Amino acid sequence: MTALLRWTIRIHKWVALLVGIQIVLWVTGGVVMSVIPIETVRGEHNIAAPAPVPIEAAAIIPIGQAAEAVFPGQTIRAATLQIWQGQVVWNVTGPSGNSELVDAITGEVITPISRERAIEIAVADYAGDPEIAEIEYFEDATWESRRPGPAWRVSFDDGEGTRIYVSPDSGLVTARRNNAWRFYDFFWMLHIMDYEERENFNNPLLISAAFLALLTVLAGLLLLVLRMQRLVRMALAQRSISRD
Numbered sequence: 001m002t003a004l005l006r007w008t009i010r011i012h013k014w015v016a017l018l019v020g021i022q023i024v025l026w027v028t029g030g031v032v033m034s035v036i037p038i039e040t041v042r043g044e045h046n047i048a049a050p051a052p053v054p055i056e057a058a059a060i061i062p063i064g065q066a067a068e069a070v071f072p073g074q075t076i077r078a079a080t081l082q083i084w085q086g087q088v089v090w091n092v093t094g095p096s097g098n099s100e101l102v103d104a105i106t107g108e109v110i111t112p113i114s115r116e117r118a119i120e121i122a123v124a125d126y127a128g129d130p131e132i133a134e135i136e137y138f139e140d141a142t143w144e145s146r147r148p149g150p151a152w153r154v155s156f157d158d159g160e161g162t163r164i165y166v167s168p169d170s171g172l173v174t175a176r177r178n179n180a181w182r183f184y185d186f187f188w189m190l191h192i193m194d195y196e197e198r199e200n201f202n203n204p205l206l207i208s209a210a211f212l213a214l215l216t217v218l219a220g221l222l223l224l225v226l227r228m229q230r231l232v233r234m235a236l237a238q239r240s241i242s243r244d
Contacts (some may be wrong), residue, residue, distance in 0.1 A: 011219045019212045022193070026213075029191035033184065041184045043176040046162060048127040053083045060104050066090035069109050070100035084110075084171060085124060091170065098149075099170040112168040118152035122164040125173050130158035137168075144182075146199070147174040 101110040161179035
């Protein structure tokens with residue numbers, strides 16, 4: 001056995017031992033993510049279709065008036081006219097990036113959203129009529145919502161573990177979660193090897209494991225070539241002996 005073959009076998013064996021489990025997790029995660037439809041993970045099948053709302057352009061208050069109602073004397077980043085809960089609103093983004101809703105007809109400031117209004121928003125977002133299992137309020141982002149800022153979480157008793165997060169600041173649905181999402185997210189975490197935020201696809205641990213996995217594959221290919229060369233030489237030697 002040549003020195004190159006011995007060292008290749010050692011590298012292949014030890015590196016495969018280090019990354020073998022992770023390779024299995026990568027493959028398993030890939031199977032899970034390919035089998036479960038992403039629409040199910042996102043809960044898109046439970047999203048209610050918004051009803052059309054007619055807009056009378058002449059009745060819309062100016063952007064400046066809406067901005068002054070929520071950010072007086074400040075320069076806003078953006079303002080978007082949109083339909084919210086069956087009414088026309090200005091979604092105004094302030095200088096610090098936070099959003100507020102203003103009724104585009106009356107100029108009334110809608111946000112922050114109360115507990116009762118958060119329930120209304122979540123129920124209106126859901127395509128169906130399930131019972132509400134629980135309502136919770138979080139001051140900070142949770143591992144599940146992964147959206148900055150406070151949020152109301154409305155949990156539905158629909159057999160799917162649906163949870164809808166509503167921002168009290170913007171009055172918008174910021175996240176939809178269910179059992180399929182949690183199952184998917186667990187394998188996504190294992191797949192990208194980000195065990196805390198579960199979002200960083202370029203973390204050093206994943207890059208290192210991917211490099212070692214590549215090294216394992218290359219070492220295995222080199223082993224295959226070296227063994228094939230050895231078998232060919234042995235076959236040629238055997239044929240030469242037979243001729244003699």
